[in-house]
Amino acid sequence: MQTRDIMTTPVIAVTSAASPAEAAEVMIDHGFTTLPVIDRHGRLVGVVTEADLVRPDLPDPARAAGDPDSGAMLSGPRTVAALMRGADTAVPASLDAAELARIMTESSVRVLPVVENGTLVGIVTFRDVLRGSATRQS
Numbered sequence: 001m002q003t004r005d006i007m008t009t010p011v012i013a014v015t016s017a018a019s020p021a022e023a024a025e026v027m028i029d030h031g032f033t034t035l036p037v038i039d040r041h042g043r044l045v046g047v048v049t050e051a052d053l054v055r056p057d058l059p060d061p062a063r064a065a066g067d068p069d070s071g072a073m074l075s076g077p078r079t080v081a082a083l084m085r086g087a088d089t090a091v092p093a094s095l096d097a098a099e100l101a102r103i104m105t106e107s108s109v110r111v112l113p114v115v116e117n118g119t120l121v122g123i124v125t126f127r128d129v130l131r132g133s134a135t136r137q138s
Contacts, residue, residue, distance in 0.1 A: 003100050004093035006132035007114045007122030013038045016045055016081035023080050024053050034111040036120050037084045044113050044120040046084035053083065090115045093122065101129045 013036040014023050023035055027050060037046040090113045091100060104112065104126060114122035 001097040001132055002093065003091055003095045003097060003114055003124055004122065006097055006100075006128045007093065007124045008128055009122045011036060011113075011120055011123050013120060014048070014080055015040060016079060016084065018080045019078060020053050020080060020083060023048050027053070032111075036113045036123060037080050038120050042120060043118045044087045044090055044115050045081075046087050047089065047111075047113060048080050048084045052085065055083075087113070087115075089113070090120075091124070092116065097129065097132050100124065101133070104129060 012026060012030055012032070014026060016037050016039060018037075026032070027035055034047050034049045036044055037048055039045050089109060091103070093114050093116050100112075104110070111123060111125050113120055114124055
């Protein structure tokens with residue numbers, strides 16, 4: 001079984017030009033903890049996590065919304081590109097699912113983007129790995 005057999009598709013992602021507030025809204029609406037970040041061609045450029053969006057050094061969007069002249073949003077990142085982590089954690093769709101499980105457990109990574117030729121094609125979570133494992137045992 002390969003990663004492509006257990007990954008989730010289609011993938012919900014944001015572009016690197018999205019604002020942190022837009023990324024947070026997508027995460028909240030879909031119950032995600034990690035969100036892939038893509039360029040305009042669908043190539044994976046990074047990921048943004050809940051932790052990236054709630055860093056204490058980020059400006060308070062509620063304060064900025066309440067007082068547009070406060071400048072609260074001027075000092076902080078205006079796009080996800082400034083917050084995201086690199087795409088180096090992506091895995092190929094052809095990766096063996098057992099190897100995927102090993103990578104995820106050893107690195108304590110719960111979510112990994114899946115790519116083919118640099119293009120985002122899926123996302124895989126521990127739940128996907130568990131589901132795949134249960135299917136194999138049946």
